[in-house]
Amino acid sequence: MVSHEEARAIKITKVAYRLMAALWEILEEKEAYTDTKRANVEWKKTLADSCSEQIGPPQIFRILHNIKLLLTKVLASKRVEMQACFARLYAKTKTIVNKMIVDMKNLCDIQQRIFNTNTRALVQKVSKEHFQRKSEREVDKECDVVLVPLDGGRLSAEVELDGFDCL
Numbered sequence: 001m002v003s004h005e006e007a008r009a010i011k012i013t014k015v016a017y018r019l020m021a022a023l024w025e026i027l028e029e030k031e032a033y034t035d036t037k038r039a040n041v042e043w044k045k046t047l048a049d050s051c052s053e054q055i056g057p058p059q060i061f062r063i064l065h066n067i068k069l070l071l072t073k074v075l076a077s078k079r080v081e082m083q084a085c086f087a088r089l090y091a092k093t094k095t096i097v098n099k100m101i102v103d104m105k106n107l108c109d110i111q112q113r114i115f116n117t118n119t120r121a122l123v124q125k126v127s128k129e130h131f132q133r134k135s136e137r138e139v140d141k142e143c144d145v146v147l148v149p150l151d152g153g154r155l156s157a158e159v160e161l162d163g164f165d166c167l
Contacts, residue, residue: 016070
């Protein structure tokens, strides 16, 4: 007959195995996604659909932490084997998360360059329009526009053109 403590340890061992297998599968997906993202843009779209984007480094480390907590409660006979598996899982997690972080940094750098390029182009366009308007004003400097108050606080534009008054 199995004691309550042993039964609980067996259940925890099974849960730990399942969590480790699930994390291993997630890491394989993330590794495939990051490798193909770097290698080929076409595959990126198909893998992006299959790989869940909600799982990032914080979630991966949370799962890893939960597994580590469970390892303290597993059967003593399985603990050494599972700790060795956990060490391999931890090393793979570290490698893949580092790749993910490098990819995130590269994406941020690319987006920053695009933003800077677009901002520079916008500033040049606005500056060009400003100077065009300024030169148009210099051409029309004989024509002065004066705002004249009317009844009820409305304004009317009064234009003086070579000594002639126009409304």
